Amino acid sequence: MNLTLKVWRQANAKAKGNMENYSIADISPDMSFLEMMDVLNEQLIGQGIDPIAFDHDCREGICGMCSMFINGEAHGPDRLVTTCQLHMRKFKDGDTITIEPFRALAFPVIKDLTVDRSAFDRVQQAGGFVSVNTSGNTQDANAIPIAKHDADKAFDAAACIGCGACVASCKNASAMLFVSAKVSQYALLPQGKVEATDRVMNMVKQMDEEGFGNCTNTGACEVECPKGISLENIARMNREYLFASLKG
Amino acid sequence: MSLTSSTIGRKVAMALSGLFLVVFLTQHFTINFISVFSAKTFNEISHFMGNNPLVQFVLQPILIFGVVFHFTMGFVLEIQNRKSRAVQYVKYKGSANASWVSRNMIWSGAVVLSFLGLHFYDFWFPEMNYKYIEVLPLDPARYYEEMTHKFHDFLRVGLYIISFIFLALHLNHGFASSFQSVGVNNKYSSSIKKFAIAFSVIIPVGFIFIALFHHINSL
Structure with a gap:
């Protein structure tokens, strides 16, 4: 060619x-x-x-x-x-x-074609984790029963590789699909529910501070995502954020 | 939650104000559609709506606030979104992954907003003038005739038809999208989307029918 x-x-x-x-x-x-x-x-x-x-x-x-x-x-x-x-x-x-x-x-x-995507790292650091005791007596994660449906959804969200295609494709340069995938993968699991309120509030705050745009539900992010992350995650993050806000 | 500072807060506010306007649109359409069948009933309802204190001094200000909030927030979000990509792509294939209507809500909204200016000039300002500035005597039978008189001019009817087409495009994305914005994405979403798309066609086509009906009747 x-x-x-x-x-x-x-x-x-x-x-x-x-x-x-x-x-x-x-x-x-x-x-x-x-x-x-x-x-x-x-x-x-x-x-x-x-x-x-x-x-x-x-x-x-x-x-x-x-x-x-x-x-x-x-x-x-x-x-x-x-x-x-x-x-x-x-x-x-x-x-x-x-x-x-x-x-x-x-x-x-x-x-040239290289961009600084460390904004994603800072969003992740703001709440994309589960605080666990690593002193040696951590409970085996497999000991906690999790419904298959929830485990599958969490796994689907966790498939996000943080490449930034969602931001690049969105006409508003919104990072909602990435952030919602990270929020969802924890929100769906019992281990993640304890810190759910702080997580979504802090991650969304950091996302806004980084200068990403607003989601207008065009769906471009979902189409261009190499891992097929669903818009369902954005709806879940919106719910999590609303409930977290109401809790104060 | 701050409705004005967070991206999610803003989209929720945008969605709720949009859903509120959809409810108003349904009510407006229902009353207008009655004019096709009965001038008398249309006059009675219009007289009630135009003179009931609850409608005039509570619901009407809420509606005006809802409209102003929706388009102001729309412009604020558009400006912020444009700033989020300071350097544009040389080649951006938006049609590859998103519908035209979803990418151009600001333009369909701007046409609908311009139409509101014409609509206020046609009906709302004369009504305010009649009732509160000139304080003319109550006339429960004037509404039908005032409306049909406006639709005699085909240029106006043409502008209304164009506006309703853009309203259809705006609703086509906006209605179903508001459910996603407030966090509703579940097994009912497919049905919600079908209903929203049907609504986005039926209501504007219905308004076009009403305008044409009165125009043809006035010839």
Whole structure:
């Protein structure tokens, strides 16, 4: 496959970026998108051009590091995949592919296609945990009976890898799907109920402080989420937040 | 909970004010629809609504507050949402993952708000003038004729039809979405969505029918 790539180049966080065009040839349809980017970078290094910085780590759809807004969609045109799982066979020979970093006030660009997603870490640190006694007498979690339905829902929510595709896709750059997944995975389990009130209040407060937008229920986040996190979680977070607010 | 400072508080407030306006819309439609069948009954109800102290001095101010709150909050949220992505994408394929109506609520809402300006100019301001400024004598039989007179002009009817189409688009996303905002997403959500979509079609089409009915009758 021969392709034209329009890629966002930005030297550093303070620099003014712009789109640059690159041509790339002999790309195998079986390559992953990141492998294609590797080939491009080899080509750029050979030409004495600074390679394109992009996030990646596990390259098997687990870590959530690879970002990229490809042809107007987070992680590209495929569904339920991260960029590392996106294959070049999803494109056609001769295509022009636009590649941009995830855009949000809370996700500032570090360089080229890499963005700072530490806002998610701070939201998680604000309440996305269960306080347990680790002195050696911690109760076995399996000793607490949990309804299958609740366990499944909690597991579905816990599948969120915090990649930020929800924020990148939302027209309002809202982080509600991410935060609601983290709230839900604990809210559904008995271990998480003890701190439920503080958790949702603190996480939503931190989310707002980071500058994420408001949810307008467009559903874009759910469609673009590589792990299929459901909007049901946002409704659950809204309920949790309302009840927590009423409790004071 | 602060209804003005947290993102969830704001969306809940937006949803509740929207649901309140849906209830009002149903009541407004019911009264208007009666005008198709009986001018006499329409006059009686309109006279009651226009002169009952509870309606005039309690419900009407609540309604006006609800309308002003809904569109003010809508604009506030829109401004905040635009700030949340200071640098826009070069290529953003919104249609790939969200409906046009859900992405353009601010525009459908702005058209409905503009329509409210015309509607107030047509009916509410003359009514306030009649009752409270010129203090003209009570006339329980004037309402039907006043309404049908307004619908004689096809340009006005055309503007009403366009506005009702945008109202339908606004309701198409907004009605069902408000349930999600207040935390309702369960086994009934599918039925709620179907009902909301039916409502978003039936009520605006009904209003269009009423406007056309009186226009044709006035020819």
